[in-house]
Amino acid sequence: MAVMKIRYCGDPVLRKKAKKVKQVDDDLRALMADMVETMLEAPGVGLAAPQVGVSLRAICVRVPEDREAGDEGDAGDQDDEAPTWCLINPVIIKSTKETAEVYEGCLSLPSLTAVVERPSEVVVQAYDLEGREVTLEAAGLLARALQHEIDHLRGVLFIDRCDRDTLAWMVPDESDERGYHLDSTTLQEALERFERLRQQEEPQ
Numbered sequence: 001m002a003v004m005k006i007r008y009c010g011d012p013v014l015r016k017k018a019k020k021v022k023q024v025d026d027d028l029r030a031l032m033a034d035m036v037e038t039m040l041e042a043p044g045v046g047l048a049a050p051q052v053g054v055s056l057r058a059i060c061v062r063v064p065e066d067r068e069a070g071d072e073g074d075a076g077d078q079d080d081e082a083p084t085w086c087l088i089n090p091v092i093i094k095s096t097k098e099t100a101e102v103y104e105g106c107l108s109l110p111s112l113t114a115v116v117e118r119p120s121e122v123v124v125q126a127y128d129l130e131g132r133e134v135t136l137e138a139a140g141l142l143a144r145a146l147q148h149e150i151d152h153l154r155g156v157l158f159i160d161r162c163d164r165d166t167l168a169w170m171v172p173d174e175s176d177e178r179g180y181h182l183d184s185t186t187l188q189e190a191l192e193r194f195e196r197l198r199q200q201e202e203p204q
């Protein structure tokens with residue numbers, strides 16, 4: 001297994017529509033194992049294949065049971081009991097009219113957060129790593145993480161859906177009980193920062 005390089009906002013692969021997985025085989029299982037390792041190392045609560053540069057409909061999600069709200073990029077207290085879901089060709093087949101507004105983040109947009117309104121509960125149909133059909137009923141942070149990751153498969157990022165007035169950087173801050181404070185920003189400033197981040201990473 002290996003930790004993969006996470007692609008940042010501005011990378012074209014994040015805006016592509018991912019292809020359906022045709023066959024659940026050893027290559028796919030190896031990819032998913034690497035994705036899970038990458039997600040845990042980040043740490044994050046979810047990762048979609050396009051975020052590691054693979055344009056396929058595959059996601060992994062691992063949400064500690066006691067977490068009701070939070071964001072992809074801040075797994076905080078890792079709960080060893082939390083199940084890891086590896087889902088192939090996931091589709092949302094049902095979602096509630098009731099919505100929730102929660103601060104969200106993304107490993108491809110490091111440190112950025114904003115409030116995103118999404119259905120509170122969803123039912124997701126997908127295939128597992130054995131190629132068996134699975135149906136997942138989810139609420140709370142799991143429902144949110146699933147919707148966020150499935151968005152990635154259509155090239156949609158949380159900044160496309162968020163309340164732009166709430167866009168902010170999470171700035172590490174020991175004096176704040178969350179461990180960070182929010183520093184308000186604009187979409188343009190954020191996009192410019194991620195573009196610089198991407199350029200720094202490119203080999204000279």
Ligand code: NI
Nearest residue numbers: 072106107108
């Ligand atoms: Ni994301």
